[in-house]
Amino acid sequence: MTEPHHVALLHDGRVLVDETGALPSFMPSQHLGSLARALQLVGGSVALTPVAKLADGSRLHVVGSRADVPAGRFVPPASLDPSLSSALSDSLRTPPGRPAWFLPGWFDLVEAWIDSVLAGSGVRRTHPIEAVKMWSISAVARVPTDGGDLWLKTPCEHFLAEARVHSVVSGLFPHLVPTLVAANEAQGWLLMEPMTGEEDDTRAPGAGLEVATQWAAAQIAAVAHVDALVAGGCRRRGVDETVAGFRRLLDSSSELALLSAEELAAIRGCADSLEALVREFWATGIPDTLAHGDLHLGNVAWDGADLRLFDWTDGCISHPFLDASHLAHFTRAVPGDAGLESTYAEQWRATYPDADIDRALALAPLVDLVFQAITFDDIVNTTEPMSRWELGGVVADLLRNLPARVAELG
Structure with missing residues (x-):
């Protein structure tokens, strides 16, 4: 049985609820990633914590917004169902090893880096970067520019060498890896040109x-x-x-x-x-x-x-x-x-x-x-x-x- 995904949109220490006082929720779908569904449902733009799995098998997404917070009713987290309130509290504790993209200010830092590497190239970023995937191993974001979308990838600390590896492999076999626009090897950030045929419905046969x-x-x-x-x-x-x-x-x-x-x-x-x-x-x-x-x-x-x-x-x-x-x-x-x-x-x-x-x-x-x-x-x-x-x-x-x-x- 598929369990629901609950979404907690936080703003100033309060959480968005629906007309019944419950967190908005959705059922998972094959056609749209769970982060995209969660952000779309409540008008958020970033995940603030990893997704939590509750005792009943349901999931909790804790998200925020980098833009204007959508209208709605915000309540203290303590007013939620006790299991959700407890899971939300646990999620917001920041343990050692939490990936940087869940921490405040990370998107500002990475956007400043993107803007610096694009400066003078004739291409500029036109909007905030859009989170596509944020989980314990990596984060992927779309980078809108006036020359078309670019893609940002960054791995967790365990895989920090990915930027170096990608760069050295690109030097040997540039036709076999995504084309790099820039790499920050110290941070593990990769800015790449888009690819075609990477999805199941667009990949060519053979x-x-x-x-x-x-x-x-x-x-x-x-x-x-x-x-x-x-x-x-x-x-x-x-x-x-x-x-x-x-x-x-x-x-x-x-x-x-x-x-x-x-x-x-x-x-x-x-x-x-x-x-x-x-x-x-x-x-x-x-x-x-x-x-x-x-x-x-x-x-x-x-x-x-x-x-x-x-x-x-x-x-x-x-x-x-x-x-x-x-x-x-x-x-x-x-x-x-x-x-x-x-x-x-x-x-x-x-x-x-x-x-x-x-x-x-x-x-x-x-x-x-x-x-x-x-x-x-x-x-x-x-x-x-x-x-x-x-x-x-x-x-x-x-x-x-x-x-x-x-x-x-x-």
């Missing part, structure tokens, strides 16, 4: 195969630039880092509590065999190179002529077949993208004829589960507690799949 073709060639070329990529912010996530990360996860992940005793015993019981398979995967003769780290069609723009890979928060140096396996997993049901892995692999066969390509393809889905479990565990560990529900259970679900996969491949 995107998966196009990625497999162009990205394999780029990764092969990137082998010669690994040192420069590391210097530019790409983390090394090779075999040793992956094994160590998995062992650490099995010792201390907060999501172990979501597993039954039997599930945890099965996972720990196959850990040694799993490590051997991870090491075998890395020994198949394919060198580590640039990896996107989260390559699926949601991070791909393809309009039939121009391909762009975006969201470089997980950009790293790792085994390239992890990208191919991840992409293939999320394109199984997409018409026209059958044969993605074989298309990708053929370029590697031609370049590394002595590598065991078939074994690497067979092992990649298992190792990608491990790789992604480490990624999500790191994110959860660095996210403020009230936001952890947004990705809660992902690590546990990935771990549950491991014993059966190990048994198939061992």
